[in-house]
Amino acid sequence: MNLKEIVEAALFASPRPLTVEDLGHLFDDNERPAAEALSTALAELTRDYENRPVQLQPVASGYRFQVRAAFSPWVSRLFQEKPARYSRALFETLAIIAYRQPVTRGEIEEIRGVTVTSNIIRTLLERDWVSVVGHRELPGRPALYATTREFLNYFNLQSLDQLPPLMTFGQDEWPVSATLADASTVPSPEDVG
Amino acid sequence: MNLKEIVEAALFASPRPLTVEDLGHLFDDNERPAAEALSTALAELTRDYENRPVQLQPVASGYRFQVRAAFSPWVSRLFQEKPARYSRALFETLAIIAYRQPVTRGEIEEIRGVTVTSNIIRTLLERDWVSVVGHRELPGRPALYATTREFLNYFNLQSLDQLPPLMTFGQDEWPVSATLADASTVPSPEDVG
C-alpha cells in the first residue's frame, strides 16, 4: 500500500475535491508525508488517468476524479429524469395561439380569463411550436405569437385547416380522426414566408 | 470509445450499483450491445481493477466500484461521522433472520433464549436490512421477517448463498478464513441496538 494508492483511494472515496493539505490529514502526525510527496503522487495519478474514462481534475477547491465529457451520450442516461407533463394551461395557450394567431399574450389572457405565465410562453417558444411573428403597435409593443411549421410537423398536420373547425365545439367528442382524415384542399403555406 | 470504457465511465458515475440490464439502457435500442458483451466487459474490468485501490464488486443490486477495505484506515478519516456500532444482540437477531427467514420474533426469541427488544427490530427495519414479508397465521398474526437486498448490498454480498455456512454440529472451530480475520468482535456497552 503505497502513498499513491492511498491518495487514489481517498480521491475516489471523497464526495468533495481534496487539497494536498486534506490528503495530509489522512495520516497520523508522525506518518504524514511531505507536501511534495503528495504533489508528486497527484502528478503521477494525473498522468496515469490521462487516457481513461475518468480523469483527475484540479479545480479551485482541490483535486477530484471526473468522468470525461466525451461519455455524456451514455452516462447522461443514468441521470435523465422522466419528462414532466405539461399543464392544461399550456395546452389552452397553445390552442388559442393556433386558432387565433397572430395573437398577443394579453389577448390570450382575455380569452382564457386567467394569466398566462412567462413559463408557458417560454416552453412553447423552446419547443419551437410558436414563434414571434411581429409586434402589435400598442404600448409595450406586445409580441404577436403564431404557430410554426414545427408545430404542424409535431402534431402530424399538413396545415392548420386540419384542426377541427370552431363550429364543432360544443360537441362532447372531438371528431379528431375524421378531421385529420379529411385532407384539406387548401395549399400549405410553404412557399410563403 | 469502446464498450468497456463506456461501462467503466457509467459505473464510476453512478451513485448506485448497475446491473447488466441497466448498462444496456445506456444505449439506444438499435445500438444496444448484447448482454454477453456487457458481461464480458464487466469481467475484464473486474480483472483490470484486481490490484487497484478501487475494485469492481458485484452485489445484490448490480455492480459497483468501491474503495477496498484495506484503505479504510485512511479513507475513513474523510468522514466525520463514525459508522454506527451495533450490539451482539442485534447481530444475533440479524443472523437468525438471515439464515432462518422468513421468521417471527417469537421464533428468534426461542433460539436466542432471551427477549428480542423492539429497539433491535426497529433498528433493523430502519436500516432496511430486514423487512416484514408476511404474517404467520397464529394468534396475533406475528410478522414474518426476512432480509432485504439492501442487507446484501451493505454486507458486500450478491446473494444469501454467499453468507458463511452455518456451523454444523460437532464442529468446534469456525472456518475463520472465510471471513475477514482482523475485525474485533468484543462487544462494547455503548453499542447500538
Add this chain to the structure above:
Amino acid sequence: MAGMTQPPAAEATPTPVAVVNGNPLVKLPEDLYIPPEALEVFLETFEGPLDLLLYLIRRQNLDILDVPIAEVTRQYIAYIDMMQEMKMELAAEYLLMAAILAEIKSRMLLPKPEITVDQEDDPRAELVRRLQEYERFKNAAQCIDQLPRWERDVFGVTVDVSRIEIPRILPTVDLKDVLSAFQDVLKRAEQVTHHQIQREQLSVRERMSAVLSRLMHAASVEFRQLLDGREGRQGVIVSFLAILELARENLVEIVQEEPLAELLVRRRGEGGVQFP
C-alpha cells in the same frame, strides 16, 4: 474469536467454593473469572442464559454433548446468586434457566429405568439441542459482523459528473389534449363573456402569421410577391384575405409610394416608417 467473552485470567480448575450465602464482594469464587468491576457489564456481556451456559461449558472445554450437569448448574447458580446479591436486575430468562437446570439435575439423579439409555431419554437432550442451535447463530452473527461493511470497511466512489451533459427529455403531447383544453376555454368563454368566437378559416389566420413572419426580415414586401400563383386560385384568395385582415387589425399597411408604383405591404411600427 473463541475468546470473545473470556477475560485474560489464567486457567484454574474449578474449586468447590460456595458463595451463595457468603459475602460475594469479598469472597468471589475464583472460577467465575469476572472481576468485581466487570459485574456491572455482566448483563451486557452475556446475551442471555444460553450464552452464559455456553460460556461456562466452553471455558472449561467440556463436551457439550456430555455436559456435567451438576457442575455446570452449580456454577450457573453461583453467577445468578451473585447478581441477585448485588441487587442487579436480572432478566426472568436467567431464573427460568436456573429452574430448568435444577430440574435436569434432579432427573439425572433418579435411578435410570433401563440400562441402555436412549439419547432422547437423556434429560439433558433438549438443553443440549438448544445450546447447539444457539451457538450456531452466535457464531453466524460474528461472521456477519466481520463481513466487509459499506461505509465502514469499503467505501463508495464519488466521481464528479459535472462535465456530463444531460439532454432534457421533453414531454410528448397528444393533439387531443390540446384540443380538449381549447374546448374548455371556449365553454368558459361562452359562460362569462360576450366573446364571439365564430368560425374562421384557419388557413387565413395561418397565412396572416406567415406574412407577418416574412415581414420580420424585410420591412416591406411587394404585394404581388405575397400572392403566389402556383398555389392556385384558392391559395391566392387565402393570402389576399390574410393581408386584408392584417391591415384591418392594423398589423400591416398597404402603401403605394407613387402612382402606378408597386403596391407594398409594410409592417407597422418603427421599421416600417423608416422604409425609404
